[in-house]
Amino acid sequence: MDHIKVAKVDNVSILHHGNEQRGTLHLTAHHLIFRRAPSEPEGAEKQPSTPLPPSEIWVAYPIICTAYRYPSCQSAPAHIRLRNRDFSFLQFRFETDRECRDVFDSIKALTVVKGGVEKLYAFYYQPSMTGERRCNGWNLYNPINEFERMGVGTDRCKGWRITHINKDYSFSPTYPATLAVPSTISDTTLTHAKSYRSRARIPALTYLHPLNNCTITRCAQPLTGVRGNRSIQDEKLVAAIFASSQPPGTSQTPAYLRASTPSPSGSSSDLSSLETAGTPTSDPDSSPVGRIYGAQQRNLIVDARPTVNAYAMQVVGMGSEDMDNYRHCSSPPCTKVYLGIDNIHVMRDSLNKVIDAIKDSDITPLPPNRELLAKSGWLKHIGLLLDGTYAIVHQIAIDHSHVLVHCSDGWDRTSQLAALAQICLDPYFRTIDGFITLVEKDWVSFGHRFRHRGGYLGHEKWFVEKSGYGQSALEEGIVDDDEDEPAPRSAGVPGGGQAAAFAGAVLGQAKNFFHNVSNPNGRATSPAPDTDSDDFADRRTKAARQVETPSVTKPKEVSPMFQQFLDGTYQLMAQYPTRFEYNERFLRRLLFHLYSCQYGTFLHDNDKERMESGVKERTRSVWDYFLSRRKMWLNERYNPAHDGQEHEREVEGGRVIFPKSGAVKWWAQCWGREDHEMNGAPPAPSVTLSDTTQLSVASGGGAPGVAALTAEAAAGAVGGMVDSVRGLTLGARTPARKASSEPLGVEMM
Template sequence: MEFSEHIKTANVENVVLRQPLHPPSRGTLCVTGHHLLFSEREEGSARQVLLLLRNIDATEKSVENLWGYSGPFSGRSERISGSSGTLTLKCKDLRVLQLDIPGMEQCLNIAHSIETLSCLDRVSETYPFFYRPPDLSLQEPWGLSSPEKYFNHTKELHGSWRLSSVNREYSVCPSYTTAVIVPKDVNDDMLVKVAKFRQGGRFPVLCYYHQKNGVVIMRSSQPLTGANRKRCREDELLLQAVIDTSDKGYIIDTRSSQQAQQARMTGGGFESKSCYNNWKRLHRQMERGKALQESLIKLVEACGDESHNMDRWLSKLENSKWLSHVQTALSTAGLLAECVERDGHSVLVHGSEGTDSTLLISTLAQLIMDPRCRTVEGFLALLEREWVQAGHPFQQRCAHSAYSHTRLQQESPVFLLLLDCVWQLWRQFPLALGFSETLLLRLATEAYASDYGTFLCNSDQERCLLEVKKKTHCLFQALLRPKEREIYSNPLYEHTELAIWPSVHPQSLQLWKGFFLRWTKQTRHLEEAQEEIRNMVIEWGRLVLS
C-alpha cells in the first residue's frame, strides 16, 4: 500500500496550533505516512512539533463558515472569510491538541488522512519498520534478556532445572518463547501433555529463582479441568517436581473463588486440593479487560474536568476505582513476595489466560525482592522477560487508550497499571530504585505509540514471522545508550539487598500526577523543579568524585 493514497491534502498553510503549556501558534501543517509535522512560521521562530500518527487515539472535527477577523498573532489581526475547520486530536499520551485549519475541504481531508493512517492494520506498515536512527544498527543483537541468558546466568538452577526447546517451532504454546525453563525431571513429552491441559498451551514455566533460599516463581494459565473435573497426571507431576522435598507450595489465582468455579462451566477451572495436595491455593481477585479499560477512561475524564470543584473531583477519582486496582496489584504482589521471601515456599501464579494480571504481580514481586531488577538495565531486562517474551498481547491491549470512540474487547491498560504500581514503589522508596520517573513516563508513551519495535505484536511468534527483530530497533537497547541512561537514572540511588515492602494503605497511595496530569501547568512546574534538583545532585556528585 502506498501511504500517499490516503493523503489528499499533504500541506496546509495558516494553520493555528493550540497545545497544552504553549501559546497558540500559526504555521504550516504537513501530513506524511506516519507523522503530523507542524512548523511555526512566526518571525525568528523555527519551532516544530512532530506527532506520530499512531499516538492519536481520537479525532474530533467541526466545520464552520467564517466572516470577520482572526485573533492576533505577533501583534497582527487578519481578515478571514469562507470556511474553516477545527480538528481536536486526543492522544494516547493524554495530550489534547487543537488545529484550526482554513478551508472546510482541507480540514476534512486532513481528518480523513489522520483517521486512516493512525490505525493501520498491518504491523509491517507501522513506523518502527521505517525508523533508522544514525546511532543504532540493525546488525546489533536484539534485546537484553532471554530464558537462555537467565538460565545460563543463574548457575544455581542447573542442578534441578533445565532449558527445554519443546516449543522451538511455537507448536506447543504460541505465546511462549522457543526456550523455557522447567524442572529437570519433566521431559518434553510430558510438557506437551501438560500444555494440552492448560489454556492456550501455557504450561507452568519458571520465571524467577530466589537466590536467598532457592525457591521459585512459576507462571501459567488456568488448568482445563472443566465441569467433569478432568485430571492431568503429567501436570500434577510437574508441580510436584517444583517443590520436590518441600512440604508445600502456593498457587496464587488472580481470580476470585467464584470466578474460578464459574470458569469450569466453560472448560476452565483450577487445581483441586485432592490432586495437588501439597499446594495451597489462594484467590486474589484482580480486575482485567473491559473493567480496567473503563476505569482508565473514567480517571482520564476526571483529570480533564476543569470545574475546579473539589468534591466533584474526589468523587470522580473514587468512582474510577483506578487507585483500588493499584492497591490490589501491590497487595497481591506483596503476598507473592511474602510466600517466597518470608515463608520460603515456591509459588505458581495464574489467572485464566496468564498473559495479564499474572505478569503484573510476578513483575512487581521481583522488584520487591530482587535488587538486580531495580537498576535501569535490570528493570528493562525484567520487562522484556516478563512482558515482551512472556506473551503479553501489546498489540491488542494498547490498540487504544482513554479517548477512542471505538472499543475493542481485547483492550486493557494492564501495562500502564504496572508502571503506575512501579511509580508508587519509586515514590515510597526514592533511594532503592536506580531509575527515574522519566523512564516510567517514556515507557508508558512507547507502549502505545513508538518508533521502536519492542512493543509490536502480541507474541514472540508474531515478531518472528514479521521479522521484527531484524527490521526494527529495540527500545530497551536505545534507552541504555550513555546519554539516554543518564537521563533515566536516579542520581539518589543507593543499592540495598533488602526487600522493599510497599505500603498499600489508602493514605500511602497517590495519583500518578506525572502521567495523568502531565499536561497541566502545575505538574510541569513540579517537573522543572525536580529536574533542577536532579541536576544539582548530579553536579554535587561530580564535585565529590573530583
C-alpha cells in the first residue's frame, strides 16, 4: 500500500470502443477498479428505486502491458491509456494533471514488482466461491498415471520404462522429476548422454500412440558445434526410441546400414522433401531381410527452427543432428525436417504489429486496420505451426513412425508442436480433463519458461510519459526500447529517427561480428540469431550463470508462445467443432489467467522452481477456477461418439484429426473484436466523386471496375463518414458493439 499515492479518484471518465462512462477509480494492492456511477434506464422516471446497479471493471496489475500518460492540452484532458495483455484497451480521463500523474505513478509502482513472484496476487488470493475452495487442481496431474494411461510399463507396451533419475532435479533442473525412456536404456547411459543435449534435456517420452505404440519424444538441440561433436550414447538413445515399437530381439541396426557410406536420404531440409525423404529403396539386394512390423517405419527428427538458424547455432557450440551419425538409428534411415518456425523475438514482433492494428479500440469503434493485420504475419506463423503439427500427426497415424521433436532448448516451439499433435492424435486431450493434463505435462512440467515469456513482474520501460507534443523519450530516439544504452543519434542523416535507428542497428551488428571474429579465446561469445533461451549470453561462462537474477523481467524474452498454442487449438476447434468438449471461452479465459497472476500454476519456469518456492502449498491452482465452473466451458456441439473405440483404427473420419493450415483465421474473440471485424470482407476500396456525381471504384487487382451510384447514395456515404469523424472528435456516444459474455477485465470469483 506504500506505493499508492491516491487510493480513490472521483469524476473519472473511461473510454472504451469510443464509449465514455463516468465513475470512480479505485486503486487497491492488486487491482485497478473502475466503478461506474449509477445511471437510470432511458425513458424511466427518475425515482430513487430505479437506478441501475453500478458496473465494475477490474484490472489486475500484471494484466497491464503498457501505460501512457498524457498531460492535459487544448484538445484533450489529462489521461492514461492502458494496453492490457488480454487485448483490452482503456483510457482514463482525469480532471487535473496531478490526479493523472498520481494514478500513473501508483500503477507503475504496483505493476513493476520488486522482489520476485512471491509479491504477486497469487500468494494473497483466497477464493470466495465454495466450489473453488473444495477443489485442489495441484493433484489433478499425476505423471505416473498419465504414462500408465498411454501404456508405459504395461503388457501393451514393454518398450518403455519410468526412470526417477531426475527425482531431485540434479540430472536436468528444467525437466520433470519423472521421465519415461526406452526400457533398453540404462540410467548410466542417460548420465553420459545428457552432456550432449542443451541443458541436459535428453530425448524423453511425451506421448505413446495406442494404435501402434509409436511415440512423440522431445528434447533440446544437440551440442554439435563447429567441430561436429557427436555422442554415441545419444545416438543409442535415439535408436532405442525408434525401435521401441518393434518386437524384442529385433536388430536396431540392419546389416545394410552398417557400412560407412552415408545414406543419401539421411536428412531432409524442409517439409516439401518429407514425402520422398527416407523412402525405402527398391533395390532387392539392399532391402532388410525378414521384414517385420515397424521395419519400414519412416522415423523422423523434427527441428522446428529455420534451417539457417539451426546451422548458425553451431557457432556457439550447439546446432542440429548430423544425420550421418543418426542414419543407423532405424531402418530405413531416419530423416530430419526443418519446419522454419521463427524464434521468440520474431513472434513478439508479430504480436506487436497486431496490437498496432487494433490499439485504437479505446477511442474508436472502427474495425482494426486490415492491412496492418496482414503485415503482422501472425496467421502465417500459426499456419506454419499447424503445418508442422500435420507432419507429426501424419508420421505417427499414417506412416506408423516415431517422431523426435526439438527446437533450441526444447521449451517453446517444442511444447507447441508436441501439444498440438497430441490434441490431434488422442481424443482424450480434446476433453477438459485431458487438456488440463496436456498443459500440465507438456508446458508446466516439461519446463516452459512462463515467468520469462509472460513478463509478470513488469518493466519500467513499459510505462511512458508523453510530452506536451504527444511524444515520448522512446519515440524521440533518446532511449532505445530494446537496449539499456541510449540509442545512437546521427546528425545530418536523412530520415531522422528511423535512419538513426537503422544506423545504430548496423553498427551493433558490426560490433557483434567483429567481437566474434576477434575473440582472443577463439570462441564465439555473442548470442546466436535464433534461440528460445532467455539467457543465452549466460552460456559464456559459469560465472554468468551464477549471477543470473531470476526476479527481473527481461523485455527481450517476453513472447506469446503459450498464446500461439491456444490459438492453434482454437483453429482445430473451428475446423472440427464437434470433436472438442471445451469451448472457445475456455481457451480465452485460460489466456486471461495466464497473465492475471491470481493463481500459482504459471508463475515459475519449471518444477524445480515450484518445489523450492512451495507454490503448491502457498497458492491456488488455476484448475480450481475451471473445475469449479465446468459447465461454463462445455461445447454444446460436442459429440463424443465421433471418437468412440470403434473408430480407433479408422484414419479418415476416425479418432485422429488433421489440421488444415489453409483454413487458418483470426481468433477474433481473443483480440477483443468481433469475427466480421477480423475475418470479414476486405476494406472498401478508395472512392472518388466524379463531376457526374457518380462514384468510381477501382478494383483491388488493378482491373478497371466502376460501380455507378446515385448522387443521393454518394452523399449519404460521405455524410456517414463525416458523422463518424465528428462523433469521435466531440466524444459523442457511438454505436456499441455486441455486449461481451463477460465483463471487461473482471475475475469471476
